[in-house]
Amino acid sequence: xxxxxxxxxxxxxxxxxxxxxxxxxxxxxxxxxxxxxxxxxxxxxxxxxxxxxxxxxxxxxxxxxxxxxxxxxxxxxxxxxxxxxxxxxxxxxxxxxxxxxxxxxxxxxxxxxxxxxxxxxxxxxxxxxxxxxxxxxxxxxxxxxxxxxxxxxxxxxxxxxxxxxxxxxxxxxxxxxxxxxxxxxxxxxxxxxxxxxxxxxxxxxxxxxxxxxxxxxxxxxxxxxxxxxxxxxxxxxxxxxxxxxxxxxxxxxxxxxxxxxxxxxxx
Amino acid sequence: xxxxxxxxxxxxxxxxxxxxxxxxxxxxxxxxxxxxxxxxxxxxxxxxxxxxxxxxxxxxxxxxxxxxxxxxxxxxxxxxxxxxxxxxxxxxxxxxxxxxxxxxxxxxxxxxxxxxxxxxxxxxxxxxxxxxxxxxxxxxxxxxxxxxxxxxxxxxxxxxxxxxxxxxxxxxxxxxxxxxxxxxxxxxxxxxxxxxxxxxxxxxxxxxxxxxxxxxxxxxxxxxxxxxxxxxxxxxxxxxxxxxxxxxxxxxxxxxxxxxxxxxxxxxxxxxx
Amino acid sequence: xxxxxxxxxxxxxxxxxxxxxxxxxxxxxxxxxxxxxxxxxxxxxxxxxxxxxxxxxxxxxxxxxxxxxxxxxxxxxxxxxxxxxxxxxxxxxxxxxxxxxxxxxxxxxxxxxxxxxxxxxxxxxxxxxxxxxxxxxxxxxxxxxxxxxxxxxxxxxxxxxxxxxxxxxxxxxxxxxxxxxxxxxxxxxxxxxxxxxxxxxxxxxxxxxxxxxxxxxxxxxxxxxxxxxxxxxxxxxxxxxxxxxxxxxxxxxxxxxxxxxxxxxxxxxxxxxxxxxxxxxxxxxxxxxxxxxxxxxxxxxxxxxxxxxxxxxxxxxxxxxxxx
Numbered sequence: 001x002x003x004x005x006x007x008x009x010x011x012x013x014x015x016x017x018x019x020x021x022x023x024x025x026x027x028x029x030x031x032x033x034x035x036x037x038x039x040x041x042x043x044x045x046x047x048x049x050x051x052x053x054x055x056x057x058x059x060x061x062x063x064x065x066x067x068x069x070x071x072x073x074x075x076x077x078x079x080x081x082x083x084x085x086x087x088x089x090x091x092x093x094x095x096x097x098x099x100x101x102x103x104x105x106x107x108x109x110x111x112x113x114x115x116x117x118x119x120x121x122x123x124x125x126x127x128x129x130x131x132x133x134x135x136x137x138x139x140x141x142x143x144x145x146x147x148x149x150x151x152x153x154x155x156x157x158x159x160x161x162x163x164x165x166x167x168x169x170x171x172x173x174x175x176x177x178x179x180x181x182x183x184x185x186x187x188x189x190x191x192x193x194x195x196x197x198x199x200x201x202x203x204x205x206x207x208x209x210x211x212x213x214x215x216x217x218x219x220x221x222x223x224x225x226x227x228x229x230x231x232x233x234x235x236x237x238x239x240x241x242x243x244x245x246x247x248x249x250x251x252x253x254x255x256x257x258x259x260x261x262x263x264x265x266x267x
Numbered sequence: 268x269x270x271x272x273x274x275x276x277x278x279x280x281x282x283x284x285x286x287x288x289x290x291x292x293x294x295x296x297x298x299x300x301x302x303x304x305x306x307x308x309x310x311x312x313x314x315x316x317x318x319x320x321x322x323x324x325x326x327x328x329x330x331x332x333x334x335x336x337x338x339x340x341x342x343x344x345x346x347x348x349x350x351x352x353x354x355x356x357x358x359x360x361x362x363x364x365x366x367x368x369x370x371x372x373x374x375x376x377x378x379x380x381x382x383x384x385x386x387x388x389x390x391x392x393x394x395x396x397x398x399x400x401x402x403x404x405x406x407x408x409x410x411x412x413x414x415x416x417x418x419x420x421x422x423x424x425x426x427x428x429x430x431x432x433x434x435x436x437x438x439x440x441x442x443x444x445x446x447x448x449x450x451x452x453x454x455x456x457x458x459x460x461x462x463x464x465x466x467x468x469x470x471x472x473x474x475x476x477x478x479x480x481x482x483x484x485x486x487x488x489x490x491x492x493x494x495x496x497x498x499x500x501x502x503x504x505x506x507x508x509x510x511x512x513x514x515x516x517x518x519x520x521x522x523x524x525x526x527x528x529x530x531x532x533x534x535x536x537x538x539x540x
Numbered sequence: 541x542x543x544x545x546x547x548x549x550x551x552x553x554x555x556x557x558x559x560x561x562x563x564x565x566x567x568x569x570x571x572x573x574x575x576x577x578x579x580x581x582x583x584x585x586x587x588x589x590x591x592x593x594x595x596x597x598x599x600x601x602x603x604x605x606x607x608x609x610x611x612x613x614x615x616x617x618x619x620x621x622x623x624x625x626x627x628x629x630x631x632x633x634x635x636x637x638x639x640x641x642x643x644x645x646x647x648x649x650x651x652x653x654x655x656x657x658x659x660x661x662x663x664x665x666x667x668x669x670x671x672x673x674x675x676x677x678x679x680x681x682x683x684x685x686x687x688x689x690x691x692x693x694x695x696x697x698x699x700x701x702x703x704x705x706x707x708x709x710x711x712x713x714x715x716x717x718x719x720x721x722x723x724x725x726x727x728x729x730x731x732x733x734x735x736x737x738x739x740x741x742x743x744x745x746x747x748x749x750x751x752x753x754x755x756x757x758x759x760x761x762x763x764x765x766x767x768x769x770x771x772x773x774x775x776x777x778x779x780x781x782x783x784x785x786x787x788x789x790x791x792x793x794x795x796x797x798x799x800x801x802x803x804x805x806x807x808x809x810x811x812x813x814x815x816x817x818x819x820x821x822x823x824x825x826x827x828x829x830x831x832x833x834x835x836x837x838x839x840x841x842x843x844x845x846x847x848x849x850x851x852x853x854x855x856x857x858x859x860x861x862x863x864x
Contacts, residue, residue, distance in 0.1 A: 005654030013642045023453040030457040037467040039312050042334045044324020048316040060316060092637040096699075099601055099633075101626035102655040170557060176297035183304045192308060193315030258558060260605040263598065 002102045006110030007117070010084075014118055021122075028072065028126040035192045036064045036134065046134070054194040057223055061134035066222055067191035067215050069123045069130075070153065073116065074189075074211040075182045077161025080115035081108070082178040085168045095265040104256065105249075108165045112158055142221055149217045149234065156210035156241045162248030166255030169264070185211055210240045276376040280384025284358065288388065302342060302400050303407070309338035309466065310408055329468045330497060339410050340420070340496060341465030343397060344489040347424065348463055350393045351386070351431040352438060353456045358385060359439045360448050368443075378529060382439065386432055413496075420496040423507065426514055427488025433517030434484055440524035444531055464489040484513050541615055543707050543739040544577040544600065550608035551595050551763075569595045571763040572609060577741055577756075579706075582733045584754035585743040586850070588862050592763040593743035594634060597711050600741070601631050613707060627657060630700040631709035636692050636716070641685035645676050645695050648684060649702060656703040670698040674728070690721025697728060708732065710742040714749060729753060745862050747850040759854060766857050774853045783846040784821045786829070789814050791838035801829060802859040806851070814841065820848075820856050 015021060039060050040046055052058030085108075088094035097107055131138055168174055186192065188202060189211040195203050206212045217233035227234070288295075313322065313334045326332035359382075362368040371381050401417070404410045438455060442448040462469065462480035469480040469490075480486040491510045494503035552566040570592040577583040585593045598604040600611055602622035611618045613625045632638075639648050649667045658666060671677040674694040684692060693713070700708060713729065714722040730753060732738045744750050750757050751771050758768040767774055785806070790813060793805050803819035821829055830840060854862050 002655045002657065005651050009640070009643065009647070009651045012647060013640070016642065017447065017450065019447065019450040019454075023450040023457070026454055026457045030461040033461060034466045035308060035312060037471060038309060038334075038338070039316055041325055041328065041467040041471060042313045042322040043316050044322070044327070050318045051316055054315075091641070092633070092635055093640055095603060095633060096638045096652075097655065099603055099626065099631055100652065100655040101623050101657055101703075103623070107655070176293040179297050180300050183301070186304065186308065187311070193311040197311050197315045257605075260603075262554065262557060263604055265603075 003106050003110040003113070006107060007114040010111065010114035011118065025122055025125050028122055029129055032065065032068050032126065032130060035068075036061055036130075039064065039192070051194055054196040055219065056225075057219055059136075061130070062136050062222060063219065064192050065127065065130040065134065065136060066219050067189070069127050070215050070218060071186060071189065071191045071211060072123055072126075073119055073154070074157045074160070074214065075185065076116045076119040077112040077158050078164050078178060078182065079119075080112040081161060081165040081168050082175060084111050084115060085165070086173060086175065089172060089265070092265060098264050105252070108162075108252075109158070112161055112165070116154060116158065145221050145227075146218050149214065149221065149230075149237075152234070152237050152241065153210065153214035153217075156214065156237055156244060159241055159244030159248050160210055162245070163251050165248070166252035169259045170255040170262070185209065188212070189215055191215070207236065208240070210237060210244065213237045213240070273377060273380055276374075277380050277384050277387070280371075280376075280381055281387050284385055284388040285391075287358075288392065299396065299399060302346065302396070303403075305342050306335070306339055306404060306408060306410075310335050328470060329493070331493065333411060335408060335410050336412065337493065338466060339404055339408075339412070340493050341463070341489050343400070344424065344427065344485060344492055345460070345463045345465035346396060346400075347393050347428055348431050348459055348485045348488075349456065350389045351428065351435040352459055353452060354389055355385060355432075355435040356439045356442060356448075356452050360442060360452065363443060363448075372532065379525060382436055382525070386435075390428070416496040419499065420492045423492045423495050423510070424488065426507075426510055427484055427491065430484030430488070430510070430514030430517040433514070433519070433521035436521035437517065437524040440521075440528035443528060444535070459483065459485055462486055482513075484510075484517055487513050541579070542576040543579045543581070544575075544583075544611070544613055544741060546576065546596075546600070546609070546611045547574050548572045548609035549574070549596070549599060549606055549611050551592070551599055551604065552607045566607075569763055570599070573758075573760070573763070573765045574609075575758050575765060575768055577707075577739060579739050580733065580737050581755050582729070582740045582742070582753055584750040584757040585741065585760050586745065586747060586750040586757050586854075586862070587743075587760035588745055588860070591760045593745075593760060594711055595763075596760070597631065597709050597741070597743060601629060601709050602626060627703065628705060629707045629709065630656075630703055630705040632693075632696050632700045632711060632713055634711040634715060636689055636696075638696055639684055639692065639699060642683060644681045644683055645671060645687075645698075646680040648695065649699060652699050652702050658703055666702065666704075670701055673701075674698045675724075688721075690717050690724070693717055693721060693725060694728075697725065701732075705738070707739045707741070710740060712743055712745070714744070714746065726753060747854070747862055751850050757850070759857065761854075761858050767853065771850065774850060775848055778820055778848040778852045778856055782820065782822060783818060783848045783852045784826065784829075785842075785844045785846050786817045786833070787814060787841040787843075788817065788833060788838040789841060791815065791833065791836060795836050799829075799832065801825065802855055803829070804855045804859060804861040806861050818846070818852070818855060818861075820852060 043060060046060050047058050048060055049058065051060060051063060055063065057063045085094065088097065098104060130136065164174070164178065187198070188206045189195075189209055190198070190206070195206060213233040213236040217230045217237070220230040220233070313320070320335065321332040322334045323332060325334050325337060329337065331337040359368065362371065372378060401412065405412060438452070442451060445451055458479070462476065462483060463485035464480065469477050469486045472480065487506065487510045491503055491506040494506050500507070549570060550568070550572050551570040552568045554564040554566055556562065556564050558564045573596065585596060587593050595604065599606045600613060600618060602618050602625055606618070614628055616625045618625060640651070643651070646667065649670065650663070653663045653667060668677065671680050674697055676691060676695060676698070684695065687695065697713070710729065714725050717725065726749065729740060729742070733740055742753070754771065756768065756770050757774060758765045759774070760766070767777065793815060796803055796805075796817070801819055801821060803817045805815050806818045807816040809815070826843070830843065833840065851862060854860070
């Protein structure tokens with residue numbers, strides 16, 4: 001399968017430089033610590049009654065860790081397109097790939113999938129690190145129960161990210177916008193604070209982001225909720241998977257048409 | 268005249284850096300947004316967890332009950348820190364990758380002029396950013412900044428900046444001769460980020476990390492600035508003395524690293540990519 | 541059946557991204573060219589930089605949407621059957637960064653073998669054979685970033701053969717190579733056509749390369765084919781007329797625009813202020829040329845008769861040299 005070749009190539013290039021892997025993990029950890037430590041310093045402890053009453057989870061490190069890891073994974077396909085394609089454009093390898101008979105959608109999906117897997121590996125380390133230093137207890141049943149939700153979330157994230165694939169191909173460089181967007185997601189989906197503090201309109205808007213539902217489902221599992229209790233989030237996710245794949249593909253098809261007129265290469 | 272020639276060269280370097288910076292206008296917007304994310308995040312975390320604008324827990328450890336002002340001051344020091352570390356080092360490394368560094372170094376200009384020209388522009392930019400941030404923070408987040416206290420803090424920030432520039436130069440001098448500078452700089456950036464004391468007092472860190480934080484110029488600057496802004500100079504003598512010591516140490520380091528890299532360049536030459 | 545058939549192919553580029561409701565200016569790069577390439581032929585597109593050579597190759601390799609006209613590769617339409625075409629052709633693009641520098645030669649070829657649908661059973665053998673063919677087998681595990689420019693180009697050639705293509709497109713295959721590497725690549729191309737019966741379309745702005753390699757050559761300038769023939773046929777265009785080279789000093793080349801003869805600057809020695817002009821000037825005209833040059837302040841250093849080459853064909857047709 002050619003898509004495996006794409007994944008294998010990305011893996012080789014990433015893991016060939018252990019220092020880069022290490023620095024990526026460090027970035028992941030430091031970013032997390034910033035906000036959790038701040039929250040704890042303000043709180044003077046780890047338990048917030050207010051947080052518990054508005055979200056069901058009172059333990060701030062657990063709340064933040066789950067949200068943060070999912071946020072990172074949710075922007076991973078976006079990053080793959082924004083930075084992965086840009087890198088190939090800068091290095092002139094993008095056109096070499098396009099010239100091959102592999103479907104361009106397969107090529108791009110392979111790229112996003114490999115970044116998502118690599119980021120998952122990084123996040124497992126970050127999650128484990130966070131769980132250890134913040135003494136978060138995790139049981140095997142929580143992990144197993146999270147897995148299907150996680151996979152469903154991945155599907156949604158991939159579809160959501162696909163919107164950017166076409167845009168990058170056409171516009172070539174959208175790094176700064178993507179960065180702003182990625183950070184906005186921290187706000188819109190309530191990663192480090194409960195969404196309730198945001199204005200009503202933002203709370204409504206956050207419903208169209210897959211991350212919001214994915215986070216609330218998995219946080220639910222962490223406090224022992226059953227699948228039927230988190231059913232609304234799952235339904236939303238299923239719906240969004242469908243919608244984003246559709247929108248993503250439509251935008252991509254249009255952008256590809258424009259790109260074929262402009263030329264794929266060139267920086 | 269040697270002095271005027273060197274000044275002209277300095278001006279040339281500064282203008283070039285300024286132009287290059289202007290060519291990344293979109294990144295500037297994203298940079299400024301970053302400040303808002305940072306401070307906005309702090310506010311929302313505080314409100315989401317405590318429901319209040321003041322934290323008695325924070326007051327017990329740091330003397331600040333207004334956690335937002337605490338975070339804003341920390342963020343400013345961090346902003347300066349990143350400017351003189353990553354901004355500075357990356358700009359040199361980018362020139363190395365692009366191959367233009369060798370041309371600059373091949374010119375008769377002193378190498379220190381090249382670095383200083385870079386520092387000058389970054390300093391200007393940092394103040395520009397600050398001029399954008401402060402009024403906006405006050406307006407958007409209702410941060411309580413006492414103008415007098417704020418002005419009192421500026422000289423302390425400048426004192427800390429000297430140390431940050433020293434560290435930046437040390438790093439720039441060294442990374443030019445590393446095989447793969449990118450991840451090394453990333454790692455250093457993250458250390459700065461985590462140990463700057465911007466978002467939390469470093470006293471809540473484990474002991475070894477606390478020591479490391481104390482050994483870099485950022486956390487001492489944050490602490491001294493916060494102390495001076497809130498309690499005045501006379502109550503912050505200990506912090507100020509330590510900051511002075513750290514800044515001087517890094518200036519010496521910076522100078523030595525610069526001398527070393529000067530010699531290194533002659534013996535091994537710059538890497539080409 | 542011809543391997544490549546091109547009919548009135550056109551390409552215009554938008555100056556900006558053509559978003560909906562945005563008025564965009566278009567620049568014509570290829571203005572309706574037609575030619576065909578027979579199976580097993582080595583066909584050359586010769587022209588100066590910016591003539592439209594790369595644009596043509598990109599359209600034929602299905603990387604760029606034509607603005608008008610048609611083209612078929614091995615009987616398939618380039619607009620409709622892009623994937624079928626891609627399976628049966630390959631290309632060496634211009635530039636040295638077309639492969640992954642952070643992968644080894646072997647890893648690069650393995651990757652491209654897979655995205656070109658090379659059957660798994662043939663993959664290993666094919667890669668080994670190709671790496672040996674281009675003389676990189678000994679260094680197959682080195683990262684490409686440690687290769688010399690010539691080695692990178694050889695690897696790019698190996699990549700272009702990974703799917704055993706019937707038609708091969710080579711965009712400036714020897715550009716920027718040292719003499720030895722260029723020689724290797726040229727010999728290699730010859731062998732591909734002679735021994736493996738591949739069809740090759742190459743672009744170049746080196747006339748000697750076109751003359752040495754190609755069965756037929758199309759001269760392209762400003763997006764139009766201005767001549768197309770076998771090399772001998774093209775040279776016949778200037779046969780009987782003598783090529784003259786005039787070496788002069790103190791003469792600004794811009795003044796040539798007002799001269800009634802087609803003369804082009806073929807060499808320039810700016811340090812000494814000497815330029816060498818070349819063109820088809822017959823015996824009766826020659827004194828007039830010299831006289832006009834002298835009148836315009838030129839100091840004549842030498843006047844020489846030369847064997848006509850393809851360069852003269854280009855000068856005769858356009859009044860410029862290929863490297864302009």
